[in-house]
Amino acid sequence: MKMISRVAAILGICLASSASFAQVPYERILNAEQEPHNWLTYNGGYMSQRYSQLDQITRDNVGDLELKWVLQNQVFGAWQSNPIVVDGIMYVTERPNSVMAVDAITGRMFWKYVHTPDERSRVCCGANNRGVAVLDDKVYMGTLDARLVALDRINGELLWNAEVGDVGLAYSVTMAPLAVKDKIIVGVGGGEFGIRGYVAAFDAETGAQVWRTYTIPGPGEPGHDTWQGDDWMYGGAPVWITGSFDPEQNLTFWGVGNPGPDWNAEQRPGDNLYSDSVIALDADSGELAWYFQFTPNDAYDYDSVQVPLLADINWNGTPKKAMMWANRNGYFYVLDRTTGECLVGEPYVRVNWSSGLDENCRPIPTPQPDGMPTYPGNQGGTNWYPPSYSPRTGLFYFSAWEDYATIYYSEDQEYTPGRAFLGGGFSVLAPTQGAPTIGIGRTNPVNNWTNEVGHASLKAMDPNTGAEVWEFEQYDVSDSGMLTTASDLLITGGREGYFHVLDARSGELLYHKNLGGQIVMAPVTYMVDGVQYVSIISGNSLFNFALKD
């Protein structure tokens, strides 16, 4: 009898396991909106809207949010990782390249995989990793030493480890990979080190590279003539933020970063395609379908590494397959994602590097004299932090930096393999000479730079007109992404460490809580056992909130 019950118990465990560890085939990711209790991709789905159908937390009960659990990071530094949640298990990465599988109800850890990057790894702006992709029974992570690793999703064991790029030439992968069909697609970082950028797809089962498409056309390819001499060989154009996918067109979309050297545009005459562009690549072959360049011959480090946010909208009365894009260069764009045609291009912050856009949305350059401030400054009007679009409100939400400018200088620089290739530098415009300013990430719990060197404005934009509908200002700047929900909540953070919940229609502040550390990634939401959680990383801790029991 005893024996039988034990066997039954074991069988029961096995059954329970197989039920809770269901596979995540491509079809589930394709239909991610049908399982809003999970957060299956970096941006919550292939359209990258960061909009959740969950509506348990509402404007009426948001005051009842309470902290459920905290996961403490063991490594200091900006925590830019975006959690993935599958059937009650959260997968989140830690600097430089660890993956953790965590119980999404209690925050207790099942396993942790540690990849130690090659000591030659070089990244410009911190040992960042922005998260994993899941597909079937595997978890995928790109690494600082430009590898792509596949782990067993159940036990965290390494299955394969493929080279994406040459670490000796300062290639790296900081983005969360994008899983499409049977492929894992990543781009490479290294825009400050004279790389030649690309997007590459790997067989999800074996790790073999299936295709690679360079973001700088080689000799004989269209667009190569936008470079002179050998400039194309080390012209940058990295891809370090996860793209989007439109299954109807079978196209993936990727934001491409700055040309190199960063600040000396005269050293690389021409438009420098496809730097500072969005490129549309066939998911199966990597073939380029179209491109749109936001900032030709960029002298300001205006990476176009923003998330290509896709939405099917009724644009001024006409159904459009749209792509919305608040660019680092200070302009907000709406593109037709079937052609790359620019429908809207309007400045959302003060812009003086350009006096406007022509009828094709090509900027009219107005470079500032030496020593004079350029708006927006080097970190841009916005940057890589993920935006959100709510189909319910029809508004696009993102973090902008207002009143922020820098003074650039340029100098000639020879390319040296694997070394920084910047061609100049910049200083942030301060109200007083020598006053503290803002940089990449918050460096001091005391804000002694003040809002006079720049501050955050969360903007809600109307894609029909490109006009701002409302804004929510913060005293410091914000690198926080956005999350919207079906209960019309807009959830975000900022460098000050506040977790904010707003009314997505009006911008009214509904809730805020000081979490004490900079929030440099977007919140996500998921549901387990009928409880909706909101997960947000602040400082070195991942906080999970839900309504009071």
Next chain:
Amino acid sequence: MSHLFQHRRARYCALVLLLGLFPVNQSTAQELGDHQYTTEAIQAGLRVYSRECALCHGPQGDLVSGINLRRGQFRTAQSDDDLRSVITEGRAQGQMPAFNLREAELSGVIAYIRAGFDPDGVAVRIGNPQRGEALFNGKGECSQCHRVNGIGPRTAPDLSSIGVLRTPASLQLNLLDPAAAILPINRPVRIVTRNEETIIGRRLNEDTYTVQLIDSQERLRSLIKEELVTYEISDLPSKQPTNLSADEVADVVAYLLTLNGQGAEQ
């Protein structure tokens, strides 16, 4: 509140254009008058330095042990007068020989050193720190608001480390044109609370929802901005431009440069 912000932004843009970006332009140089060396003196100093000094001190001024002329590190000298006597009298049993320079050459080479070897740089005159300390505590009235090494009020910024935090040019500007030099966080604030308390103070920290400050009674206060009736941030610092003479300003700057955060000498 938004009106106040806009007002201040307009002002700071103007200041930046005048002072931040063109610290050595004509009008500013004239304004600062004899508080600092002229560009001509600095450039003349470059020629003297190359001819007379570079052989031993090197082109970057760092070849003699314990001395880095470009960075302002000397064995004993503090003021410009100290440098003057080192150059004209010699030191270290003749290892540093005495130089017989004309007055313009002498002040030129000091200007070049004070400009950090940058011929287009700013060279602020550095006076006598002992006289400067007396002025700081006396005629200059600095110690009426500023605290140094545990002595003095806390309402204005404590200056115990100011010599390592600021450049000579920034310290001088603070005395001559405090409105242009004040760090934004230090702008005086005036607050009226719901229970009609008026608080005058200096900001320590601020965020979207709250402000932390030290009030005129040296109390640390943390206030929720939404609950305030009035929250004004002044464009102007609480102090006026100094009435001290150019020599006296050079002395005070010299004294401030000795304040290195190591506490009072025992």
